Amino acid sequence: MAQKPKVDPHVGRLGYLQALVTEFQQTQSQDAKEQVLANLANFAYDPGNYQYLRQLQVLDLFLDSLSEENETLVEFAIGKD
Numbered sequence: 001m002a003q004k005p006k007v008d009p010h011v012g013r014l015g016y017l018q019a020l021v022t023e024f025q026q027t028q029s030q031d032a033k034e035q036v037l038a039n040l041a042n043f044a045y046d047p048g049n050y051q052y053l054r055q056l057q058v059l060d061l062f063l064d065s066l067s068e069e070n071e072t073l074v075e076f077a078i079g080k081d
Contacts, residue, residue: 014052017043021056030070037065037076044079 011018017040024036040058043049053059065077 013049014055017049017052017056017058021058021061024061030073034070034072034076037061037073041076041079 020036020040024033024040027033027036040053040061044053044058044062062077065073068074068077
């Protein structure tokens with residue numbers, strides 16, 4: 001199981017989301033990628049996160065995940081639970 005990103009508790013939502021994006025981009029573990037993408041997808045349901053997700057280009061990350069061979073990543077990228 002992937003560990004939670006190490007984030008200073010004072011950085012707030014943007015910092016936490018940045019840590020998730022960074023972890024997704026740097027990890028080699030498919031399990032970690034799945035968990036992080038699922039977390040990002042959950043954050044995408046809250047309209048209050050839109051500005052952060054847009055700033056961090058999470059939509060591009062979702063779109064890039066559509067071409068993955070890992071079907072779980074594809075499902076999370078399209079928002080399928």
